[in-house]
Amino acid sequence: MPMPLKTKIIFVFISGYNLVGIAQTGSGKTLAYILPAIIHINNQPNIKPGDGPIAVILAPTRELAAQIQQVAIDFGSSTHIRTVCTVGGVDKRPQELELMKGCEILVATPGRLIDFLLTDVTNMRRCTYLVLDEADRMLDMGFELQIRGIISQIRPDKQILMWSATWPLEIRRLAEDFLTDYIQVNIGSLELSANHNIKQFVHVCQENEKSSKLQLLLRQIYQANNPGKILIFVSKKKRADMISKYINNFGVQCDSLHGDKAQVQRTRILDDFRSGRSNIIVATDVAARGLGKKKIYKVFQ
Known part of the structure; x- marks a missing residue:
């Protein structure tokens, strides 16, 4: 995302407007909503024991949630803002303990957040800043009811920022239902297109x-x-494992990444890939979003 455009978007956020942003994955939008979140939080009363988060960021996948959490930590730690990430597919208890300590920013997948709201582990009473990152993806994954349930628990003086790669009818309905007087920013085309x-x-x-x-x-x-x-993308989990094994037989370090992998395995694979210990991943679309792609040289589909 060009810096002048990013600056304008940050200004919209700081001004307190609701916003719908149409932007492709990898456009650099994370920082454009994290910085205003930090400014917003620093202008709120400090959280007290029993308070929920001030800023909540919903993401469709564990990988994207972890990536967002890291950006929030990198830029928020200097102002003593605490960020917690809660996602499905891993043990709830450590996440419960982190939430009970209190946090200003909560990054979560919708299903896990609903679980914690229903069991009173956290609440949305202090939440005044909500981000839906990759809203179209979350709706594709069947999270619409959870998203609506979460938004319904947030106080009326909230600001909602909705990011989507496309602008389908379902996203428009969600925006019309919950975002009053929103500003829409289109970065590129409203339709998915090839990157030139x-x-x-x-x-x-x-x-x-x-x-x-x-x-x-x-x-x-x-x-x-x-x-x-x-990156090598395939449609089936078994094929990902098969191709990964095929490449390893050449003496080249390669891992497969898909939904059947335990979270600890997925984290290790992504860490190895980012650090350079491994330079090939064969993946289903579980890694298509939320995996930083700045230094990826080749993609096979």
């Missing part, structure tokens, strides 16, 4: 030729002595 900054090549081959074609392309990349980070 990325070179794309189509290799036509038969199904039984895909493995050998992939081997050939990877060999060419490695022979160039600058493989960088490589």
